[in-house]
Structure formats: structure tokens, C-alpha cells
Amino acid sequence: MVGSIVHQLTKNASIEEIKAAGLDSYYADHDTGIYPVNASGVPFTAAYIQSKGDPIVDLTEDLAAEQKARATYEYLIQMLDDPDIIEPLKFLREREVVHYQRFGEALRIVQDYIQEPRLFTMPKPEFLK
Template sequence: MWTYDRKLQYPVKIKTPNHNLASIIISQLGGPDGELAASMRYLNQRYSMPYGEVTGILTDVGTEELAHLEMVGAILYQLTRDLSPDEIAGTPFATYFVDHTVGVYPVSASGQKARVTYDNIIRLCDDPDVLDPIRYLREREIVHYQRFGDALRIATDHMNEKNFYAINPSYDQ
């Protein structure tokens, strides 16, 4: 069960639309290492997690990723608002609007991880209104990485010393 908070986790207020920038950022929405994939991965990994601390981290980070999904959506919305079909035609962003039923962005995005992808966006972006929330999202990826480091340590500490592997080898005997 989730409840929607009618606020962004961090403000997004972009003055100048820029569809070229939007075409770079859209991978962080539905791409293989985007916010949606991250959220679904963590929320689905929870169920069989035997350690409460790690279940909590997966639940709360997975939920925060949904807030980041909305922030990326807000960035894309504000970067592409008020564009006419003529303005969209012939731009890199055109296929996303024209052909969105094929799900272009989930299959065309790169295999880079979320933080690295944000690094690349920061290199390509010169609008401070966009850089500010993107930098925030990048920082959150770093915090999540710290907590998952804790989660790995917790899981490792719980492992039976006699079972060197992360799964119990006796299961398949």
C-alpha cells in the first residue's frame, strides 16, 4: 500500500524548455538503470529477505525511488512544455512522442548505472534550473549506495559461517 504526497521530494522549477536536454534525461525515467527499474527491483526483492533491517532499506529506498521517478517526470515535463508538434518534429525527442507505444526509451537507453548516468547528464547540461535537481538525485544515489552497503554487511553478518556462499548449498542436494 502506498499513499501519494502532493509535493515533489525536492523542488523542480525550470524556466527554459529544452527538448534536446529532455532527450538526454529521459533514460532516467524508464531506462534499464532509471528510477522506475530501481524502484521495482528493490520493492520486489523485499519479499524473501530474511533480515528486517534489509527489508526496511529495500522498502524505504524503493519508495523513495518512486519520488525520484516523479522528479524526473517533472523535469521532462517542464523541459518539453509548450512545444508545438512543429517544434518537436525533427528533434531527437520526436520519436518519444510519435512512437511512444513501442516503448522506445526502455530499450534504447545505455547500460550505465543511475549515478554514472546522472554524471553524464551533468556534463551535458548547462541549465542551472535542471542541474540543481539532477545534482540532488545524484546525491541520493550515493546515500542509497551507502545504505545498500550497510544492507550487504547485515546480510553477510547473518550468513552461516559454514556456508561460504550467499545461498545455502545444501538446498540443491
């Protein structure tokens, strides 16, 4: 959604407006197309996706990712004065809060499951019957 907002803001911009916005180096590589990079211009990589295979570790990482995204939306909102941009960012920020809550619930469920005692029974082999 943020990429769509950027696209809508730049699709009809003149070269002068692009330069004034500090987007000239981006434009030289990508025109006004959306290319996923961070604020420093570092391209997205799958290395950003954290997975250890342990549900507690992975859910904790998911919680952190949601909080980082929420903070980013808050920083963007603080920098802006255009309500047509602020309102979708507020929606996205609130969505991150809900995701955080759901990951927290999932983490509690996993932790509770791990704490439950288990009784494993083995069927009696045929030769012992």
C-alpha cells in the same frame, strides 16, 4: 523526477522545437506524455528488476543499480548547461550515493549475521522427560 523534468521541458514546446530536439518520433507515439524508455527508446520492463532471493546476491545487485543510476545522472549533468535542470539531477545523484551506502551497510549486516555461529536447541520430547 527525471520524467517530470522532461515533461516540464516539453509541455509547451512547439512542433518545430520538438522536431529540432529530435523528439519527433517520441511525440508521434506519446505526445509530450511521459513514457518510461531508455536513451535508445527501449521501453521499461520488469525484466530490469533483478531478484534471486539470496540477500547477498540481491543486495549486490542493488549496489550495482545505484552506481549505474549515479553514473547516468553524472552523464546528464555533463551534457547540460541549465541550472534549473542540473540542480535536481545533482540531488538525484547524491540520493543514489546515499542509497548505495545504505545497501552497503545492509550487505555488511547480512554477511555478519551469516558468519555468526548459531546454537539450535530442541526441546526434550515429552516421552523422554
